[in-house]
Amino acid sequence: MSPDSGRHFWRDLGVQLPFLAWLVVLWMLLWAQFTLLSFVTGLVVAIFVTRVFRLPTVELSGRINVWYAVTLGVQFLFAVLRGALSVAVQVFDFRRQPGTAIIAVQLRYSDDLMMTHVAVASSLVPGSLVVEADRDRRILYLHVIGVRSMADVEKQRAGVLQWEKRIVRALGDPAQYRALKEDERAEASR
Template sequence: MSARATRRRVATQVWRQLPFFVWLVALWMLLWGQFTIVAFVTGVVAAVFVTRVFRLPPVELSGRVNLWWGLVFVIQFAVALVRGSLTVALQVLDFRRLPGTAIIAVPLRVDDDLIMTHTGVTASLIPGSLIVDADRDRRILYLHVIGVRSDRDVERQRQSVLKWEERIIRAVGSKAQVERVASARAGGVS
């Protein structure tokens, strides 16, 4: 392999990993609650350290971001946060009965680590559910949910997670993933 081809390959890898590097710097600044030059510089140092010491395989991004579906995701996520918080608060304050709980398995529709991670994080951030395990090979998320009293409630929770997966795919998934979710939805397959 020529030196020119090697430089091109390295440059391509750097550009592919740039969004994750930027995310690490932003996360560092958010963790410290400071948006200053010092926080930025220390975030860059921390991101370089993390990306060099903990070498992870590169994650392939779809290269597609749909701003409309991204906005839909953000708005629906904010609504779900408020609704989940109120629901959990009401369940805690209802002394007449204990909220039912369950561990449910949710088989995801697409085979993508990044989509699975985003779906799991989203499901865990909404009050009332928490990811307890993820089976990467079979693409199954296991959630602990509260407020479950029947099989119908379990199925509603499962469909809710699948809906979050669909929203994430529509916002950042590849065209093939969008088509797969759309065909599964049209065929009534979840």
């Protein structure tokens, strides 16, 4: 083993370690067991899956803003609660049916990973579900309930774009974060 390949191995391991840890956590959640045995079997399965089904290495930005990440988590929890209450009210309002729509949202700062984060966050908030993602044009198509007018549609679209901004602030790479800040300065100067 050459010194170059040794460095390559440790760099790949450092990049893949968060992914392996996430797979182990998912395994333990899947079996609802947080024991040493489930950890070890999850680790074996994670290593097996990542070695047999080789996927391209996911390049993380390496940038996490702790303040924005915590803020994102709190805002997400409140959005889930608010969405659940909103859907419950719409379901039990027998006077009228909740309006539905399929909306297209053009993302501004997203690469594949950010687009995935935005799609997951948007789908997990009750009342909306991503039905398609156009990766090449960076468009998410969402099925949303509780819309009765174009103003409601625009409000939903703005909500998805707000999730994108929050995620870029918390996890985006430096170029995405700079683009977001430039857009915010341009909007403030108008």
